[in-house]
Amino acid sequence: MSTQLYRGAFLLCSVPLLLAAFSVTKPGPLQKPLLPPAFDARATLALTRELSNLFPDRSPGSAGAIGAARWFSEQLGPYGLPTTADTWRQALPGGRVVQLQNLTAVAPSQPPGASVIVVMAHRDDTGAGPGANDNATGTAALIELARAYARPLTEAQSAVQSAHTLVFLSTDGGAYGGLGAVRFVERSEFRDRIVAVVNLDSLAGPGPPRIELAGDRPQSPAAALVSTATARILDQTGSGPHHPGFFGQLVDLGFPFTLYEQGPFVARGVPAITLTTGGNRPPSAFGDTAGRLATSKLAKMGRAAQELLGSLNQGLEVAQRTTSDVWVGDRRIRGWTIELVLITLLVPFIVASVDLFALGRRHGVRLLPAIRALRSRLCYWAFAGAVFTCFRLLGAFGSGPPRPPSPETSFAGDWPVLALIGLAVVVGVGWIVARDRLTPRRRVTAEEQLAGQTVALLALVIVALLVVGTNPFALLFVLPALHLWLWLPQHQRSPLPVRLGLFALGIVGPAIVVLSLAWRYGLGFDAPWYLVLLVVVGYVKTTPVVIALAGAAAASQLATIAAGRYAPYPDVRERRRRGPIRTVIRLIVLDVRARRTETRVARAGGN
Numbered sequence: 001m002s003t004q005l006y007r008g009a010f011l012l013c014s015v016p017l018l019l020a021a022f023s024v025t026k027p028g029p030l031q032k033p034l035l036p037p038a039f040d041a042r043a044t045l046a047l048t049r050e051l052s053n054l055f056p057d058r059s060p061g062s063a064g065a066i067g068a069a070r071w072f073s074e075q076l077g078p079y080g081l082p083t084t085a086d087t088w089r090q091a092l093p094g095g096r097v098v099q100l101q102n103l104t105a106v107a108p109s110q111p112p113g114a115s116v117i118v119v120m121a122h123r124d125d126t127g128a129g130p131g132a133n134d135n136a137t138g139t140a141a142l143i144e145l146a147r148a149y150a151r152p153l154t155e156a157q158s159a160v161q162s163a164h165t166l167v168f169l170s171t172d173g174g175a176y177g178g179l180g181a182v183r184f185v186e187r188s189e190f191r192d193r194i195v196a197v198v199n200l201d202s203l204a205g206p207g208p209p210r211i212e213l214a215g216d217r218p219q220s221p222a223a224a225l226v227s228t229a230t231a232r233i234l235d236q237t238g239s240g241p242h243h244p245g246f247f248g249q250l251v252d253l254g255f256p257f258t259l260y261e262q263g264p265f266v267a268r269g270v271p272a273i274t275l276t277t278g279g280n281r282p283p284s285a286f287g288d289t290a291g292r293l294a295t296s297k298l299a300k301m302g303r304a305a306q307e308l309l310g311s312l313n314q315g316l317e318v319a320q321r322t323t324s325d326v327w328v329g330d331r332r333i334r335g336w337t338i339e340l341v342l343i344t345l346l347v348p349f350i351v352a353s354v355d356l357f358a359l360g361r362r363h364g365v366r367l368l369p370a371i372r373a374l375r376s377r378l379c380y381w382a383f384a385g386a387v388f389t390c391f392r393l394l395g396a397f398g399s400g401p402p403r404p405p406s407p408e409t410s411f412a413g414d415w416p417v418l419a420l421i422g423l424a425v426v427v428g429v430g431w432i433v434a435r436d437r438l439t440p441r442r443r444v445t446a447e448e449q450l451a452g453q454t455v456a457l458l459a460l461v462i463v464a465l466l467v468v469g470t471n472p473f474a475l476l477f478v479l480p481a482l483h484l485w486l487w488l489p490q491h492q493r494s495p496l497p498v499r500l501g502l503f504a505l506g507i508v509g510p511a512i513v514v515l516s517l518a519w520r521y522g523l524g525f526d527a528p529w530y531l532v533l534l535v536v537v538g539y540v541k542t543t544p545v546v547i548a549l550a551g552a553a554a555a556s557q558l559a560t561i562a563a564g565r566y567a568p569y570p571d572v573r574e575r576r577r578r579g580p581i582r583t584v585i586r587l588i589v590l591d592v593r594a595r596r597t598e599t600r601v602a603r604a605g606g607n
Contacts, residue, residue, distance in 0.1 A: 005355055006486070009348035016340040023334035027223040029231035033310030037236075040144055041299030047075065047140035048204070048298070049290040051123070052132040059127035060090070060173050061098025068123050068139075069101050072170050075143045079150035081105040081168070088183065092176055093400035093537065094411040100172040102180045104188075107149035107166040116165045116193045117312055118272075119145055119305075120181070121200040122174020122261060126408045128285035132293055134278070135174065138200035141302045142168055145309060164313050165190070174201075174261050175282070177403025181261040185268055196225050196312050197265045197272035200305060204298035205277035209233050209241040212274035213249065214258040215266025216539075218473050219322040220249070222271035223332055228311050229273055229304075230330065236304040240330070244280070248520065249326045253335070253473035255513050257534075259404055259521070269322050275305055281521045285408055324473070339472040346464055346475060349482040353457040356489065360454050363447075369568030370451040370557075373438060374459060376569065377553040380434040384427045385549050391423050392536050402538035407523055407530070415529050438560070440567040446492060448568045452561050453489045459554040460485070466547050474544070478551070480509035485558055492561075499562040510551075 051071060055064035073083040086102040121138030125131030146168040167190055171180025181199075185191055199212075211229055213220050220226075233241040244252060252258070256267070259281055265272035276282075277297055324335025360367065391397060396419035398411055405412045460482060467474050484506040491499055518527035534540045560566040 003490075006348050006352040009351045012347050013341065013344045016337060016344045020333055020337035020341055023337045024328075024331050025223075025334075026331045027227040029228040030224060030311040030315035032232075032235070033307055033314060035310070037303040037306045037310075038148065039141075039299070039302040039306045041295070041302060044137075044140045044144045044302055045293070045295055045298060047143055048132060048136045048293065051139060052130040052136040052290050056130035057127040058124045058131060060092060060100055060124055060176060060179075061096075062127065064127075065101075065124055065172065069103060069170075069172070072103055072123060072139065072143070076105050076146055076150075076168075079147050081107070081146055081150050083170075086183065086187070090173060090179055090183075091399070091401055092173070092179075093398070093403075093405035093409060095395075095399045100179060100183070102172055102184055103170040104184075105146050105168040107146070107162055107168070109162050109165040112165075114164050114193075115195045116167055116190045117309065118167045118169055118184075118190070118194055118197040119200070119309060120169035120171060120184075120197065120261065122171045122178075122180060124172050124175050125288075126175050126285045126406055128408060129288040130290070131175075131285060131288055132290040133205050133288050134202040134282050134285065135200075136290075137203040137293065137298055139170060141200050141203055141298070141305060142170060144302060145306055148306065162313055164195070165193070166309075166313070171261065175406050175408075177259075177401065177405060178261040178264055179401060179403060182264045182401075182403065185264050185270065194265070194270050196222075197262060197270055198229075198305065198308060198312075199261045199272065199274040200301075201260060201274050201276045202278040202283055203276065203301040203305075204293040204295065205283050206294060206297075207277045207279060207283075208239070209237050209297075209301060209304070210276050210278065211241045211243045212258060212260045212262055212276060212280075213243055213266075213327070214252040214260075214263060215256055215272075215322070216258065216263045217256050217267040218253040218324055218471050219256075219266050219269070220253070220325055220327075220335070221262070221266060221273050221322060223323065223325060224315075225271045225273055225312070226327065226332075227330070228315075229275065229308050232307040232311060233275070233301075233304045235307065236300045241275075243327065244520075246326060246328050248516075250338070250473065250476050251512060251516050251520075253324060253326070254471065254476040255474065255516070257404065257517075259406070266322055271322055275301060275308075277301065279520075279522075281407060335473075342472055342475040342479065343468055345479055346468070346482070349464070349479075349486055350461050352486055353454075353461050356454050357458060360450060365447050365451050365454070367451050367455055369448070369571070370455040372569030373452060373567070374455050374553065374557055376434055376437050377556050378550065380430060381549045381553045381556075383430045383434075385545065387426050387430070388423060391419060396422070397532070397536045400537045404539055405530075405533060405537065407521065407526070412530055412533060413526055415526075437569060438567060440565065441570065444567055449492060449561050449566060450489055452557055452566050452568065453492075456554045456557040456561075457486065459557075460551065463547060463551045463554060466550075470543055470547065477509045477512050481506035481555070485555075488558060488562060496564060499564075503559055503562040506555075510548075 055068040057064040058068045083103045083105050090100045091097050121142040122135050123139040149166055173179030260274040262272035262274045325332040464478055467478055514527050517523045523530050
């Protein structure tokens, strides 16, 4: 490999970096409402205490959930805001089927039929605590905001005239992956007219004000919505709200994941944010009582939400699309320029890998045995994926809707030990069969090791291109491994600890996903199992899983070379006698081939 060619390829990165620098802008917020906020913090606090005391267990399907829905409708009834119920049956994480109910109250626009702004909060909880902060505070604030736009009861009263249709949405199943939000964005009659969504969640916690931006797909809310929310919170609290930093936002775009209800809206191109005092993960239900609420925080967040709604309602039309922009303080960097930078960083690796291939061909290095060895590894990882899929379809790991399960539930925290042991045993047996063709039988030459590395690196080129085709932001997890493992051929004769250390450093990139779940979302050692659960329920789709398995096959070939355990695929003279499993598989394959041949001959004879 030419190191000079590799370094020279990095010059291409200068152009997208310049584009990214020039794309940095500071979006201005929408104008403040003309009238000062009239948010009644005392009434909101009283509603919060009433809901959490009367119905402490509002878990979906419970008697408390039914009572909380009735209570919500009763609070808005006297103000001329009737609620409409959307009821459906839904499987929860773990497989239990319950009845859920979304409630909507609509303040019509002047003139009618205008675009829609949604203000929402989930009223359910996990049942592990009274849910005073999460999310009786959000539900109470939603009621207080709706009352300001209620129809007048007498001629002496005057209602606030709205330029948009305002939908006040109380969702069910929010603590179980935003099930109510998904239902609304997929089924509601307003879904095609929504221009902004403001979700209220845990408004009276001890943490600082925060804006949640992440979606279920690599997108982010419109800049006008984010900058306006930031300005209104700053006006009321005296400090700007927190949100994930630059690297955290890149991780969220590379691996889209959120535990808040703005996620389904952002994924469908609807600008949506969550206002909260929680962190990346909603606060724990244990000890979530009314006595621990930060009353002053509730008042400030309520007034900020009311001013935000006023700004959106009276301002110019909010941009009706999401973006992939990344925020740095009060400035944003265009997402497409970041994608271009990441793709350009891939070019030096591709150039160096192709150069390594050309170098090997010039020196007559045989690649076919290395290709066959990689093929065997691909088959093994495909087998592992197929076994996992069978266990999943049989319900060994549980089941649920394709939504992130709440970390508070036993479904997310209890590892199915017996099922995992069974999976490990079956996959282990598969490895015993596969390793017969992959273990060294003689001393492997330096040329054969180079061939194995070249084939593996070229396979990683294909994997990286597939990543670009699905989600370029996911290159964040791939690029460290690619550029570090590219130097493995240069250290072929280095001591074993150096080779293994270089390979281990490359694993840090893919490990970012697990580390993010463990640290940012407080999952700790449950993070690996939670990631598996996201695949089990279908939140993580099949395509990235297949790409990851292909990458694991190429990485395993590089790992065996680094560990000194690599062997090219043996030719006929080097192969051992077939064992019973291989013999059965071979007979089955030969029988299938014979039957196909007979069928073709019969058809040809008939013609």
